[in-house]
Amino acid sequence: MTPVDVVRREISRALSGMRQAFRGVVGSYRHRAAGPMLARAEGLADEQLVDVEIMQQAGLVSGLPAGTPVIVLPIGGKTAQSVVIASEHGTYRVLVAPGEVALYHLTEPDCSVHLKAGRVVAIKCDKLEVTADSEIKLTAPIVKVSQDVQVRTASTPYSLNAFLAAYNGHKHTETGSITTGPDSTV
DSSP states (O other): OOHHHHHHHHHHHHHHTSOOOEEEEEEEEEOOSSSSEEEEEEOGGGOEEEEEEEOOOTTOOOOOOTTOEEEEEEGGGOGGGEEEEEEOOOTTOOOOOTTOEEEEOSSSTTOEEEEETTTEEEEEOSOOOOOOSSOOOOOOSOOOOSSOOEEEOSSOEEEHHHHHHHHHTOOOEETTEEOOSOSSOO
8 A cells, every 4th residue: 555545545534534514404593692593404314403503694694494405514524513604595586697696585576686787776575664864865867756756744744646736737816817727737
């Protein structure tokens, strides 16, 4: 046996005692005050994994639904010290072109933020909520709204459509007679 064969055999023997990364499926997860979320998962051959840390990119968090396929990495080859390093749940995945990026809801269709080619950001949802403590600024040559715009003051809501209807149909008294509506409508 050559020295190279001896080294290969010893490396193989050492690695055989260390568990490699493997596939699993999330059963549930829980948040905790500090640190990564913890998952209960099922590994190969119905192996039950408890309190496996879910490592995610800083600033992004996903609540993994039950049944989500994951890649589990046993730190130091020890199953008891495993972490989830990747997950995939493509039920409602957004189709993207090369270079595009999307965030999508894992369990609800048509709920996504899609950074498209051509500097377009497409947001798709039932209701979009924006909260700002001081102001919201839109800088664009034109803002298009397909339906009504409502403005709410401290006490009264105003509808832009209602305002335009009132303006377009208004009349007033001048020189003893009632004028017709405006020369042009908005």
